[in-house]
Amino acid sequence: MSVLVYTELADGQFKKSSLEAIFYGSKVAAQVGGSMTVLAIGSASDDELAKAGNFGASKVLHANAQNLASENIMAYSKVLSETAKSLSAKVVISAKSSLADAVMARAAGALKAGLVGNVVELPNTTIGFKVKRSIFTGKAFAETSITSDIKFIAIKKNVLPLEETTNSATVEKLSVDTGSLTESSKVLETIKATGAVSLPEADLVVSGGRGMKGPENWQPLLDLAEALGAATACSKPVSDLDWRPHHEHVGQTGVKVAPNLYIACGISGAIQHLAGVNSSKVIVVINKDPEAPFFKAADYGIVGDVFDVLPKLTAAVKAL
Amino acid sequence: MKILVCISSVPDTTSKISFEENDTKFSKGGIQYIIGPYDDYALARGVELRETLGGTLTVLNVGLADAEPQIRKALAIGADDAVRIDAEPTDSFFVASEIANYAKDKGFDLILMGRETTDYNSGVVHGIVGELLGIPSFSPVMELKLEGNTATLAREIEGGKEKLEANLPLVLGCQEPIAEWKIPNMRGIMSARTKPLAVIAPSSDALTSIDKYELPAPKGACKMISAEDAGSLIKLLQTEAKVL
Ligand SMILES: Cc1cc2nc3c(=O)[nH]c(=O)nc-3n(C[C@H](O)[C@H](O)[C@H](O)COP(=O)(O)OP(=O)(O)OC[C@H]3O[C@@H](n4cnc5c(N)ncnc54)[C@H](O)[C@@H]3O)c2cc1C
Secondary structure (H helix, E strand, C coil): CEEEEEECEECCEECHHHHHHHHHHHHHHHHHCCCEEEEEECCCCHHHHHHHHHHCCCEEEEECCHHHCCCCHHHHHHHHHHHHHHHCEEEEEEECCHHHHHHHHHHHHHHCCEEEEEECCCCECCCCCEEEEEEHHHCEEEEEEECCCCEEEEECCCCCCCCCCCCCCEEEECCCCHHHCCCCEEEEEEEECCCCCCCCCCCEEEEECHHHCCHHHCHHHHHHHHHHCCEEEECHHHHHCCCCCHHHEECCCCECCCCCEEEEECCCCCHHHHHHHCCCCEEEEEECCCCCHHHHHCCEEEECCHHHHHHHHHHHHHCC | CEEEEECCEEECCCCCCCEECCCCEECCCCCCEEECHHHHHHHHHHHHHHHHHCCEEEEEEEECHHHHHHHHHHHHHCCCEEEEEECCCCCHHHHHHHHHHHHCCCCCCEEEEECCCCCCCCCCHHHHHHHHHCCCEEEEEEEEEEECCEEEEEEEECCEEEEEEEECCEEEEECCCCCCCCCCCHHHHHHHCCCCEEEECCCCCCCEEEEEEECCCCCCCCEEECCCCCCHHHHHHHHCCCCC
16 A cells, blocks of 8 residues: 655755655555655756655655746646556545645545545554544544545644654655646745744744734744744734734634644633644733633743743843 | 535534434534534625626535535525535545535536535545536635635645636635624524525435444543743653653
8 A cells, every 4th residue: 555745844954844755654564564755846956855754654755846936826736636547545544734725725625535634643454444633623533434446635733753764765756747737826925934934833932812912022022932942822812903914813713723832921721722733732821811711721820021031031031 | 606515513512512313423412513614714705806896606515404404504695596405424435425416417517515514624625626527626724805706815724825826717715814703693594494495315425334333532631830930841751741
């Protein structure tokens, strides 16, 4: 049973979530007794691509062409479905991301494959093909059977602890018939925060709510994030008020994160906010109100003023 | 302009989730249902476009009869007519096939829906619909403007956004701030009662099925640290929680 892993590159490197997908894919391949191939689309060096081997891959197919340089949902999904067809892949795996959702969806549509997202464990293949996935934005799980011949699964972040080896994978160029990838859209402009840690990928997140009182007060939070090497996030009202950019908004209607550490500063812990952060391993809450609901979902809590507490945390991180 | 907006009917975001029949069924008792929050953004933008450009806006739901209050609400907000595909929406591929089967010969210029539902969070129905209809799909879309046959849109990417241009017809998975949620007014509510709502039998098969549900293990107690001694938290995160 052949396994294909769809990966994403950012700035010429595998995204961490994609390495997790490769590692997960190698475990699935071992479980079902098949081979695993990694598909990488976009630009990256062969040395970087060979790193897939450290996480269990033996072969990487690399598709790189002019119209694959920027995120191109239609072209990427075409490359994915064509590759799956030519390899007769029975299981197609990716890490969940908003781009992967769109790409996997179209490829699954083309192959009439059942698709399950937010998978949190290795599949159970003793009878049929069952996966456990997170539903209701982390409030529950569902054991789901995929009954189609080809199975598509998208895994959540931090599902399996990564184990690195020194193996290396062979990299093969995948020739893509770019003529058949019709230009259905034209990118006009890409606006992207530079140098910032990507929020969906981050292992550490520092997040601010309305308790920060205004955009001019964000510096102490940014200082802590910088000292930790963490990504920054915010609650919905904060992005609604334009205190912080929209892509930092976490929660049920925003980005869903699953870092090792989530530090909430001046956030009350409304159920819709918790829905986006409840997959974090450890949650720290700083709030001046001891009754704030967020403390019930926290592992560590500090009752106090964020503007007093944040500089102390930053100093302690710098002293490590 | 011919617009189709697909809506899901999902538990209110504050709902307490529980299961019954030996954890094989979601307990609907006591649950308040709403239009999916992301679908609500898609609907709001659809209604704005329909108001400025004319044409028709059809709202579609794949769901059982208990979704009808949410469909009526969409009609009250401004949809002209509604379709309900009479089936439990349990599988993304199934829901997408039903939408595509309905839409395929109707000439919609735009098919809008939320980027994902807030119950199963799959975020893939728009893409499958686009593929099945052979037209482009984009998600998550946070801005949408139309000029003639050309749509200008902004898609959220990690750490920012990408503005792009594409020709109709399109399928779009929407999110804020594409438009503000709309609240129906009295006139809308009155007129919604008489707007057509067609019920159609499903025609495709699901490719996945849920065998069993499970709730997460309860969270342990929260360890409190005094504000004076806040710095000691960092040591605990390093040595006890082992996340630094
Ligand atoms: C359909 C729907 C979807 C939603 N989706 C989301 C979502 O995705 N994400 C989201 O975040 N919200 C979402 N919300 C909104 C949510 O219900 C809450 O309104 C929101 O999360 C509250 O944000 P907050 O905690 O920043 O603000 P508040 O609730 O106002 O909390 C501010 C907190 O800061 C504390 N505070 C104030 N000053 C200080 C200080 N100096 N030091 C320390 N603490 C201080 C206060 O005690 C308070 O607890 C949604 C709502 C709806 C209806």
